[in-house]
Amino acid sequence: MELKEAISIVIKQERKKNGMSQEELAHLCNMDRTYISLLERKKRNPTLDVIFRMSNSFQMKPSTFVKMLEDIMHL
Amino acid sequence: MELKEAISIVIKQERKKNGMSQEELAHLCNMDRTYISLLERKKRNPTLDVIFRMSNSFQMKPSTFVKMLEDIMHL
DNA sequence: TTGTGACTAGAAGTCCGTG
DNA sequence: GCACGGACTTCTAGTCACA
Numbered sequence A, B: 001m002e003l004k005e006a007i008s009i010v011i012k013q014e015r016k017k018n019g020m021s022q023e024e025l026a027h028l029c030n031m032d033r034t035y036i037s038l039l040e041r042k043k044r045n046p047t048l049d050v051i052f053r054m055s056n057s058f059q060m061k062p063s064t065f066v067k068m069l070e071d072i073m074h075l
Numbered sequence C: 001t002t003g004t005g006a007c008t009a010g011a012a013g014t015c016c017g018t019g
Numbered sequence D: 001g002c003a004c005g006g007a008c009t010t011c012t013a014g015t016c017a018c019a
Helices: A002-017 A022-029 A033-040 A050-058 A061-071 B004-015 B022-029 B033-040 B048-057 B062-073
Strands: none
Touching: A002 A022, A002 A033, A002 A061, A002 B048, A022 A033, A022 A050, A033 B022, A050 A061, A050 B004, A050 B048, A061 B062, B004 B033, B004 B062, B022 B033, B033 B048
């Protein structure tokens, strides 16, 4: 399982859990709407900075976000 | 405290804890020595992928690495 | 052993739009 | 509400010679 795939899964999952559209999430993260789409379609390898902003929007710690990635990747 | 600063601190700290030079760490990470130097001098915002590779070289989980960043940044 | 400038290639990330 | 694309700018990845 690739990192990009795990990221895609976690973003979609958390975004929907919070009942947000891509656009709403983008706004919260101070990002472009199409960039969220790119991440969910596994087209980008985000910087750590992006992970921190996304985690914040999901009201979780970045390490929790990363832990979810590890679980999905079986690390 | 900026993310780049926290990254710099953790890398230096863990590298020295393991008694490694930048060159030795670079070799373990499959990276160039000067790139490690760039990170330690806060000249790059690394991708998550880079964080995963570095954590692996320190024999720690990426989430542990990120947790250290949070602690330093008081998050 | 590390800092640094210079560099290229390509990726990150934005902004416009369409179906 | 989202996938997808083109065009674009900014920045990272990665390397080298040299101080």
